[in-house]
Amino acid sequence: MVYISNEKINEVISKASIVDIISSYLHLIKKGRNYLAVCPFHNDSNPSLTVSPEKKIYTCFSCKASGNVINFVKEYEHVDFLTALKTVCEKSNIDLEELKDFSHPIKDKESEMIFELNSQANDIFKTTLFSNLGQEALKYLKSRNIDIEEIKKFEIGFASDKTNLVQKLLDKSYSSLDIEKANLGIITDTYTKDYFSNRIIFPIKDENNRVIGFSGRSFTKDNDPKYLNTKENKVFKKSHLAYNISSALKISRTLKKIIVLEGFMDVISLSRIDINNTIALMGTSLSNYHINLFKKNNLDVLLFLDGDDPGIQANIKIAHQLLKEKINVLVIDNQTKYDPDELVNNQPEYLKQIIDKPIHPINYLIEKLWNKVDANDPNQIEHFIKKVLNFIVDLNNDILIENTINKLTSLTNISEQTIKNNLIELKKQLRINNSNNNQTVKVFKTTNQNNQINQNNKQTNIKKSTDFIKKEYINAEQRIFVSLLISDQFIDKIQANVEKMIHADIKHATINLINLYKKKIYQGNDINKAFDLLKEYNLTGFNEKQEQIINNSLMTKIKIRESEIDDAFNKLDLYHKNAEILNLKKMLVESKNKTERVQIWNGIDTLKNKKKKR
Structure with a gap:
């Protein structure tokens, strides 16, 4: 020892x-x-x-x-x-x-056991695909132009409803506790249930080529959601997902660049044309993990997401994150409505052309925005300029900023000085937002004559701010609830954060809907049934909001990404901190005791620091 x-x-x-x-x-x-x-x-x-x-x-x-x-x-x-x-x-x-003589396993026992179970499961899934149980799945893969060689290269498998993965692992003497920790299935005294059923399985690996989890794709109409990922555990972190990372890194380090895609079908299709330095984010947001990955491997990044509006917005958002971190980034400008997978099959020549000629994010942004501007409408031009300036306002890059201003001047015929003045104002506003989050109430030493006027104005401003915040966050709550109406894909995340919801009626409706899923009473994607079931709980105030929720534009968006759920909960978390700050500011306005006012200010500063560190 x-x-x-x-x-x-x-x-x-x-x-x-x-x-x-x-x-x-x-x-x-x-x-x-x-x-x-x-x-x-x-x-x-x-x-x-x-x-x-x-x-x-x-x-x-x-x-x-x-x-x-x-x-x-x-x-x-x-x-x-x-x-x-x-x-x-x-x-x-x-x-x-x-x-000097000490050696020890790199990972703890629980992590090592999950890796081992995932490896066993991966072998079983691969075997199942080429058995009689996998014939329909093989036909589907063939219809997506994925051949046997690609199936083996990417270790694609199949989880049949008759695979009995859990039982096979139990037969290999793995414990039920370890199997459940790996989130491969559920085990009770009376039955066992595989987590993945009737899905094509894509193993997800880490940088060291170890299987951290799986993504199961449905290929039949009655098997929602479309994609089902392993639930988070000690080795599977949704913020750490980068499909194909172990293979891509070897090539990317040589080429000094990596291509970021949306889905694993894109990765597989591009490998068909010998482009192998690719990873897929799988619908998750770019995280600190990805940024550190690019930095420590000294990689330039090429963004190649879908050509639709959500893809364009994602390209812009991720490019901005990378530029802030001083990572070289270019965008592959997909001007079609096809995703990269479809381009390989339908427009291979065009695909090669856009991959060979990526453009700078600022040029990409300007082009996408300017295409929607009426050059004869001053309001649209002003809005366009502000959007572009908002992209560069927090970038510490003088050359990029000057180049962008020159482009805007040339394009809009607005003077360089006017655009610079707008940028200066945005920088001022950014500093205010960062320090006070747009909720600053300054307390000045005033004469007795002005005290009452100032207090009344401050109380009015606080009330307006509170009303604005409440109105803004209703959509965040509804987005969370709507995602749960559609499916239970994010049920664990929602259950873990449900207490952040502000309004009691929709919070209780969400909690009850989670319970309906757990009891197998509600299976998702049946809005009328959900509301009928929720009526039995007599939720005060909720029934009146049903029509508003149904008519909400969110209902038309069938696919809600996990990043949108994260953003919604982040907003709600911010609301609570803002509400605390506003309450303290109200106390500050009303307080006349010097010691008490100092204590209140300290409390406000503490809360502001917590907001900055989020």
């Missing part, structure tokens, strides 16, 4: 640079004396993890994760303490005699 004294451990913690080591895993942003990062230990979208080089600790103010550099490596890599200690020593070039 290896024994290392506390004195030696503290020496390693003291010598190791916590900033250097954490930055090898996460992208750090310097903020004063400390550094900020998106927290990897919970579903974080904005930097909430603080790293202090002076105190040599990290702290997340959202999920409360904290510790020293060894704790970080231990939690991030899911390893034991000694393995984490050895990793820190190796990364910091610290010789520790006690560890």
Whole structure:
């Protein structure tokens, strides 16, 4: 047994640079004396993890994760303490005699068991596809021009409703607890149920070519949702998905660039024409994981998403994220309504042409927006200019900004100075938004004569702000509820965050709808049935909102992405913080006690810092 004294451990913690080591895993942003990062230990979208080089600790103010550099490596890599200690020593070039002969499995036992079960499941799925049970699935793949060679290359499999994966794993002496932790099925005293049934299976791997989970695609009309992914567990994180990453990295490192696609069919189709440096986001948002992946491998990024409006918007959003991180990015301008998979089959020459001539995101943005502008309408021109300026306002790139202003001047015949003035105003507004989130109520020292007037104005502004916020977030709640009406695809995420919903009527309706799914009473995609079932719960105020929800434009959008659910809950989370701030500001207006006012201001500052770290 290896024994290392506390004195030696503290020496390693003291010598190791916590900033250097954490930055090898996460992208750090310097903020004063400390550094900020998106927290990897919970579903974080904005930097909430603080790293202090002076105190040599990290702290997340959202999920409360904290510790020293060894704790970080231990939690991030899911390893034991000694393995984490050895990793820190190796990364910091610290010789520790006690560890010279020490070796240990890289991952913890639970993670290793999930990898092992996934590997076994992958083999069973592949075998099932080429059995009698997989004949219809093979016909479907053939109809999508996927041949046997491609099936084997991408290890595509099939989960029949008669595969009995769970039972086969039990027969191999795997425990029911481990099988459930891997989210491969459900096991009770009376029955077993496979998680994937009657679906074509695509294994999803990590950078080290290990299967972290699966995506099952339905190929029959009565098997919703279209795609079903493994539920999150210790190795399968939805923010870490990059289909084909292990294969793509080898080629991308040589070519110094990687192509980002939407779905795995796109990846498979492009490989057919010898384009193999591709990954697919699979409908998830670009995350800190992807950004760090591109940075640490020194890769330029080519965005190649669908040519429809959602694809265009996604290209623009992701390009902006990458430019902010100073990653070179170009867009493959797909001017058709086809996705890359369809282009391979229908317009291969056009496909090669656009791949060979990618364009800069700012040119892409300007072209897409200007095509919809009436050049004779000053209001449309003004709106167009503001949209383009909003794209560059937070980019620290003087050359890009100047080049964009020149393009706008040439295109619109608006003077360069006018456009610059607009940009200056947007920068001012951005600074205000970042510091106060558009809810600033300044408290000035005033004479007794002006005190009452100022207090009345401030109370009026607070009420208007509160009303605006409530109105804005109704759509976020309805988006969440509508996604649940359509299917249970995001039920776990919704159940975990349902308490963030603001209005009691729609919150209780959501909770009851979750219960109806769990009891197998409601199966999804039957809005009238859902509302009839919910009537039995006598939800005060909800029945009156049914017509509004049905008529909501969200109902026409059959496919709601996971990123939209994340955005909706982020909005609701922000609402609660804004509401707390506004309440404190109301107290500040009414308070005349100097000590109390200082305490209230401290409370406001604390809440604002939490918002910034999201």
